[in-house]
Amino acid sequence: MDIRLADPADERREYDAVVVGSGFGAAFAALPLVHAGARVLMLERGPWVNRGPWNWDPQGSFDLTPYKAREVPYRVLAGGVSPLIEPCSCVGGASVFYGGVSLRFRSPDFAPRPELARARAAWPIRYEEIEPYYSRAEEFLGVGGLA
Numbered sequence: 001m002d003i004r005l006a007d008p009a010d011e012r013r014e015y016d017a018v019v020v021g022s023g024f025g026a027a028f029a030a031l032p033l034v035h036a037g038a039r040v041l042m043l044e045r046g047p048w049v050n051r052g053p054w055n056w057d058p059q060g061s062f063d064l065t066p067y068k069a070r071e072v073p074y075r076v077l078a079g080g081v082s083p084l085i086e087p088c089s090c091v092g093g094a095s096v097f098y099g100g101v102s103l104r105f106r107s108p109d110f111a112p113r114p115e116l117a118r119a120r121a122a123w124p125i126r127y128e129e130i131e132p133y134y135s136r137a138e139e140f141l142g143v144g145g146l147a
Contacts, residue, residue: 015041023093028137045069046089049096062097102143104134 016038019030030040049067054060062068069089076083088094107127116122137143 015039017041018043021093022091023088024095024098026093027095028140031140044091044093046091048091062094065097067096102138102141104138105130 017030017033017040019026019033019040019042022042022044026042030042033040046067046069049055049065058064067088067090068086070086073084073086076085088096090096105127110123110125110127112122
């Protein structure tokens with residue numbers, strides 16, 4: 001697999017696919033395309049996060065980072081610790097601040113909840129359908145733990 005940064009001097013701007021973003025979701029969207037030999041352009045609006053010992057200081061926490069897109073917050077309708085949340089605006093997205101914990105929903109989490117029965121709210125998929133994707137993502141990320 002040949003992953004490299006585009007050369008800004010390269011006048012040729014032909015790609016087989018364009019992926020918007022560079023975080024976990026975008027990386028998982030681009031990966032099979034790259035493995036298939038496609039020329040993929042990943043667009044990111046934010047800069048690279050500077051690396052150094054300050055990343056482990058209290059000011060390096062996600063909530064305090066300057067790599068949040070404060071101009072385009074999302075409104076939190078329920079739960080959460082604040083009424084707004086800002087998405088990441090940096091190469092790698094939230095994966096740069098990933099704490100190494102990847103939790104998967106369990107089979108019962110996909111069952112309709114009794115308090116939502118009148119709304120007929122239900123997942124459009126079953127756990128068994130999504131489980132292979134959980135396993136592939138966990139293998140790729142190197143997640144380990146109890147089954």
